[in-house]
Amino acid sequence: MTAYLAGLDAGTTRQMADYTATHFGWTLHDGVATVVLNRPARKNPLTFESYAELRDCFRALRSATDVHAVVLTGAGDNFCSGGDVHEIIGPLVSLAAPDLLRFTRLTGDLVLAMRACPQPIIAAVDGVCAGAGAILSMASDLRYGTARSKTAFLFNRVGLAGCDMGACALLPRIIGQGRASELLYTGRSMSGEEAERWGYFNRLVAPDALLGEAQAMAHQLRTGPTFANGITKTMLHQEWSMTIEQAIEAEAQAQALCMLTEDFRTAYHAFAAKQSPVFQGR
Missing domain, CATH: 1.10.12 (Lyase 2-enoyl-coa Hydratase; Chain  A, domain 2)
Structure with a gap:
C-alpha cells in the first residue's frame, strides 16, 4: 500500500516549502502562506507577469499538502491599485481583439485559480483596493479591512463594463444585487466602515494590527480539519x-x-x- 501511495503522491501532490516567487512576496510558516503584492511605491499594481505568476501559484496550491491557509495582502499602506497604468493599461489600448481576449481570460483564470484551490484565502486590505485589486479581495474567502481602506470596482470610470473577472457573479453574492449594482455602475469607492456594514469585510482592524489578525485567523483555520x-x-x-x-x-x-x-x-x-x-x- 505504501508503494502505491508513493506513486499516487508523485502525480497529485507537491510541497511549496521551497517555492519562490519573482513578482510578489511569498513566505510559508507552519502551514500558512503569505502572499504580498510588493510594489509599494506605486500602490502595488499588477503587471502581465504578476497576473500570470499569481495564477500559477494558486493553481499549484490546489495540490500543495503543506499549505493549509493563505493570507493575501499588499506591502506598505495599500492593498493593490489594480492593473499598472503604464505596464498594462497603456499597452492594452493598442492591442487587437484576439490579444485583448487572451488578456481578459488570463485575469479571469487568476480568479478561477483562487476559487479552485482548497485553502481558505484571507485578504488583508488596507488603503487603496481598486480595479483588479478589488477583484482579488473579492475572490478571497474572508476579508479583513481597515477604516481607511477604499475599495473601488472602478472599471466604469475608465470606460469599461463592471463585468470584469467575475465581478457581476461574485460581488452580488457578497453584498447583494442592489449594492453591487451601485458600485459597478458608478465605480465609486466603498469606505472601510461601509464595507464592514455591507458584509464585504468580515471585520475592521487597526492598520498596524491588520496582517497579524489575518495571519491569526489563518493559523486558526490551519489547526482545524x-x-x-x-x-x-x-x-x-x-x-x-x-x-x-x-x-x-x-x-x-x-x-x-x-x-x-x-x-x-x-x-x-x-x-x-x-x-x-x-x-x-x-
Whole structure:
C-alpha cells in the first residue's frame, strides 16, 4: 500500500516549502502562506507577469499538502491599485481583439485559480483596493479591512463594463444585487466602515494590527480539519449553480466523504476523552 501511495503522491501532490516567487512576496510558516503584492511605491499594481505568476501559484496550491491557509495582502499602506497604468493599461489600448481576449481570460483564470484551490484565502486590505485589486479581495474567502481602506470596482470610470473577472457573479453574492449594482455602475469607492456594514469585510482592524489578525485567523483555520475546510470551500463555490435539491444531495455526498477521514474519528475520540482534537488534515 505504501508503494502505491508513493506513486499516487508523485502525480497529485507537491510541497511549496521551497517555492519562490519573482513578482510578489511569498513566505510559508507552519502551514500558512503569505502572499504580498510588493510594489509599494506605486500602490502595488499588477503587471502581465504578476497576473500570470499569481495564477500559477494558486493553481499549484490546489495540490500543495503543506499549505493549509493563505493570507493575501499588499506591502506598505495599500492593498493593490489594480492593473499598472503604464505596464498594462497603456499597452492594452493598442492591442487587437484576439490579444485583448487572451488578456481578459488570463485575469479571469487568476480568479478561477483562487476559487479552485482548497485553502481558505484571507485578504488583508488596507488603503487603496481598486480595479483588479478589488477583484482579488473579492475572490478571497474572508476579508479583513481597515477604516481607511477604499475599495473601488472602478472599471466604469475608465470606460469599461463592471463585468470584469467575475465581478457581476461574485460581488452580488457578497453584498447583494442592489449594492453591487451601485458600485459597478458608478465605480465609486466603498469606505472601510461601509464595507464592514455591507458584509464585504468580515471585520475592521487597526492598520498596524491588520496582517497579524489575518495571519491569526489563518493559523486558526490551519489547526482545524483542513481537508473538511477544503470541502466546505468547494461546496460554497459549486452550490451557486445548484437547485436546493441538488445542493442537499451534493452536501450529503460531501459530508459522507468527510466522515471517512481520520480527523472525524479524532474529533470523536477527543470528545469522548474530554480533550481538544488535534487535526491532521486527513
